[in-house]
Amino acid sequence: MAGENRTEMTSDAINLTSVTKIFGGAKPVRALDNVDLSIGKGQFAAIVGPSGCGKSTILNLVAGFEKPTSGDVRVDGKPVRAPGPDRAVVFQEAALFPWLSVWENTIFSAKARGQPKSAYEHKARQFLARVGLTDFHDHLPTQLSGGMKQRVGIARTLVMEPHLFLMDEPFGALDAQTRIDMQELLLSVWDELRRTVVFITHDVDEAILLADVVFVMSARPGRIRSRVPIELPRPRSVDLITDPTFIALKRDIFNQIRHEAHAVRTAAN
Amino acid sequence: MTAANGAVEIERGAAARFGTRFGGSALVVLVPLALLCLWEAAGAAGLLPTGLIPTPTMVIRAWYVWTFGPDTGGFNAYSGTWTQVVANSAQRVVLGYALAVLLAVPIGILVGWSNLVAKLVDPTLQSLRPIPITAWLPFSIALFGIKDYGAIFLICLGAFYPILINATHGARSLDQNLHRAALMMGASSRTILFRVVLPNALPAIFAGMRIGAGIAWSAVIVAELVAVKSGLGYVLWDAYYIGRMDVVVADMASIGMFGFLTDCLLIALQRRLVRWQNVA
Amino acid sequence: MGSRHTAEGIGVMERTGDLVGKRELATCIAPVLGALRQLLCGAFFLAAAGAVTTATALSPKPEPLPQPVKITVGFGKVAHLSPIGEIAQRLKELNVEMTTVEFIRYADARTAIATGSLDIATIGPADLPILLSQNNNNIVGLMGAGESPKFIVTRNGVDIKKWEDLKGKKIGVAPASAVWFQFAAMLKEVGVPYNSFTEIKIQGAAPNAVAALKKGDVDVIVTWEPFESQPVAENFGYWAEGLDYSKSKAVGAELGLISATRDALNTKREAVRRFLWAYLEAVDRLNSSKEEFAKAIAKFQGIDLEVANRMAKNIKLGNFLTLAQMQLQAKTFFELGLFQKDVSAQLGSAYDEELYKSVAGK
Numbered sequence: 071m072a073g074e075n076r077t078e079m080t081s082d083a084i085n086l087t088s089v090t091k092i093f094g095g096a097k098p099v100r101a102l103d104n105v106d107l108s109i110g111k112g113q114f115a116a117i118v119g120p121s122g123c124g125k126s127t128i129l130n131l132v133a134g135f136e137k138p139t140s141g142d143v144r145v146d147g148k149p150v151r152a153p154g155p156d157r158a159v160v161f162q163e164a165a166l167f168p169w170l171s172v173w174e175n176t177i178f179s180a181k182a183r184g185q186p187k188s189a190y191e192h193k194a195r196q197f198l199a200r201v202g203l204t205d206f207h208d209h210l211p212t213q214l215s216g217g218m219k220q221r222v223g224i225a226r227t228l229v230m231e232p233h234l235f236l237m238d239e240p241f242g243a244l245d246a247q248t249r250i251d252m253q254e255l256l257l258s259v260w261d262e263l264r265r266t267v268v269f270i271t272h273d274v275d276e277a278i279l280l281a282d283v284v285f286v287m288s289a290r291p292g293r294i295r296s297r298v299p300i301e302l303p304r305p306r307s308v309d310l311i312t313d314p315t316f317i318a319l320k321r322d323i324f325n326q327i328r329h330e331a332h333a334v335r336t337a338a339n
Numbered sequence: 340m341t342a343a344n345g346a347v348e349i350e351r352g353a354a355a356r357f358g359t360r361f362g363g364s365a366l367v368v369l370v371p372l373a374l375l376c377l378w379e380a381a382g383a384a385g386l387l388p389t390g391l392i393p394t395p396t397m398v399i400r401a402w403y404v405w406t407f408g409p410d411t412g413g414f415n416a417y418s419g420t421w422t423q424v425v426a427n428s429a430q431r432v433v434l435g436y437a438l439a440v441l442l443a444v445p446i447g448i449l450v451g452w453s454n455l456v457a458k459l460v461d462p463t464l465q466s467l468r469p470i471p472i473t474a475w476l477p478f479s480i481a482l483f484g485i486k487d488y489g490a491i492f493l494i495c496l497g498a499f500y501p502i503l504i505n506a507t508h509g510a511r512s513l514d515q516n517l518h519r520a521a522l523m524m525g526a527s528s529r530t531i532l533f534r535v536v537l538p539n540a541l542p543a544i545f546a547g548m549r550i551g552a553g554i555a556w557s558a559v560i561v562a563e564l565v566a567v568k569s570g571l572g573y574v575l576w577d578a579y580y581i582g583r584m585d586v587v588v589a590d591m592a593s594i595g596m597f598g599f600l601t602d603c604l605l606i607a608l609q610r611r612l613v614r615w616q617n618v619a
Numbered sequence: 620m621g622s623r624h625t626a627e628g629i630g631v632m633e634r635t636g637d638l639v640g641k642r643e644l645a646t647c648i649a650p651v652l653g654a655l656r657q658l659l660c661g662a663f664f665l666a667a668a669g670a671v672t673t674a675t676a677l678s679p680k681p682e683p684l685p686q687p688v689k690i691t692v693g694f695g696k697v698a699h700l701s702p703i704g705e706i707a708q709r710l711k712e713l714n715v716e717m718t719t720v721e722f723i724r725y726a727d728a729r730t731a732i733a734t735g736s737l738d739i740a741t742i743g744p745a746d747l748p749i750l751l752s753q754n755n756n757n758i759v760g761l762m763g764a765g766e767s768p769k770f771i772v773t774r775n776g777v778d779i780k781k782w783e784d785l786k787g788k789k790i791g792v793a794p795a796s797a798v799w800f801q802f803a804a805m806l807k808e809v810g811v812p813y814n815s816f817t818e819i820k821i822q823g824a825a826p827n828a829v830a831a832l833k834k835g836d837v838d839v840i841v842t843w844e845p846f847e848s849q850p851v852a853e854n855f856g857y858w859a860e861g862l863d864y865s866k867s868k869a870v871g872a873e874l875g876l877i878s879a880t881r882d883a884l885n886t887k888r889e890a891v892r893r894f895l896w897a898y899l900e901a902v903d904r905l906n907s908s909k910e911e912f913a914k915a916i917a918k919f920q921g922i923d924l925e926v927a928n929r930m931a932k933n934i935k936l937g938n939f940l941t942l943a944q945m946q947l948q949a950k951t952f953f954e955l956g957l958f959q960k961d962v963s964a965q966l967g968s969a970y971d972e973e974l975y976k977s978v979a980g981k
Binding site: 391411414415573582583 | 734757794795813823827957
Binding site: 167 | 521
């Protein structure tokens, strides 16, 4: 693992080295304990684990929303200091601005950074069409379903053309059917873009379906328990979930998580 | 849906707005009408203190003369002078209220958004807040004498605090994810303040503005107590001194009416600017 | 001897009686002398009183009431009503328990008595027609409070020598106050149109008017004591001494009106009578000595003795109001458009002079 790290470090998109994160307060919580994590450029990495294991915390550290208590968080070799448009985030609850229309939400980043209309207009239209929302150009978020809101959430990050995408359980709040639609959308979009993605989820199926590599986390305090490469060919489709290779991977990862969850329960008792 | 829809909503008449607010049925007028009949009957039966509590018909008659009667000058101050009186008060209310909005919204947003500003400014504001407008009256007289500024000052003071408190709350209540979304999209602090915090706080600000507008109209009574030459609050006391209680009640009704109309106006404005919220 | 105080005179008479020799005359002459003494004292009293003032000849002190009666009296804290501060003890002797309630303006006292919260109230002479024109027939006027010359108070630096000089100035008045009626009537009679100057109605308490004058927000104020004397005492105002607005025909010089509810007159008439008697007794005493009057004013209003002296010089306490005057006032202001009805005819039944006459020895 260490050797791998050294050779991979030059081309790594994300590096966490000995990262510990403790949340203060009346009862301090050790969310992450000495985490080492490397994700290569252009990789689609999923992170799974039992509830409360700190998966979202890793994403927040990379995004720059939180700072590590100790350890090193680097993106493209440079330490993370603050949030920025090079690391676009897709939130679980979409987090669209309710007072802006679909279009205005999509182009918000470009306008906020002072880009001229000519720079963003064309690609914004394209990506809006790509997520299938052209007809909802002027709609307000209150007029959209959960799935449609999330499409906007994705579209706006696409317009930003960031170095990496951070997705925090983006389909967790959607119903099963919508979730499948969104997974298909993401698969096809990512096939074209091939940018680095960190994808947090509690849904093992989803992780295996979408990712090139799945990191399984231990229960709190979070550590990387294992790294499972997903060697399924692309382009992928949703019916892969019945494929034997898929099922084998699922069994492996599923058991790892169950083991971790069980450990938490026995520890609690 | 589109801008057209928003426009359609605004174009509904005031009557429809009244109806929509209260359920839009004839039941709405039932209780007020019954109360008025009861009041008139009490007057006819001699149950009201004579000379002090007028009957509805006396009030309506006085109001009619006050609005449509001939303005002969002289000492009859309540003939044909209603429009002028309303204009005088309305002017002060508008100025005082506008000032309150211009001060309270930025200060409120900054207090809600910035811990530093909160620490500097909030304690002073909160300690002055419990002082009711009436208690400010002698101070206002000492400061402004009998000029119009005194009235505008008191009206501004009355409207200021509800707007401030609601703006503060609106700014504080920004969802963490919305804030993070703005940050990751590369928005500067200034952009976040004007393009995220402020719009997010608009529903709360409007709630505060509606309360503030109501208080502004009631403050006009207090504010016009001293030597302000005209206006609804002024007439209230002047008519009382000369024993015209029918004008006093007509004046009260006028103030209530304008308070209500102002609220309707603000709701219409809110519907236009805050389209993403359902406005009651 | 004629100018000596009454008590001293009585003392001299007693000493004379002693010199004559008590023992010898004790049985037969003493009662005669006693009667003679009383007669001479009475005559002397009258003479003394007559020499100092032309005030009323007070009727003899009435008997105390058999049962204590409570009366509630509303008043304004103004110089010409200071007798109110002098009579509580006397009333107790007459078995009348007086509770006083203070009001800032006559209009407030008028409202209070109109609602039946008071038995007796001091109001303005115009307040009676105001009540009548609002169909309130429950209040009866009993007697006036006093009179004085009334001068407008002008700010230093503004030159007012004749009535015409008021044109174009800013004049602060208290709406519907007794002094305003005097002022308005006077202006009409001297031919200065009311719209030839800027009227600024200053509501609420008179100190607001004084403050406005001091600040320069108004040039002239029309008000009552002690607020008329205050600008002079503090050196920012003066009285335009030629312009006395108490001299109008329509309103006259009366400063206030003591009134009672019909209810009080029906159920507590004797108590009201004793109130008036005690009031007039105090009026006589204060009228007879400007020093006493000044002290009473100072105590009543809580002001400087020096300022009180000025006021005591100007004000003459007593009943100067007549029914005819009130009727003229009511009619005049109906014609001017201030009152909605001409109630001059109704005033007759709203004015009861019997009580006043009975205690004033008339």
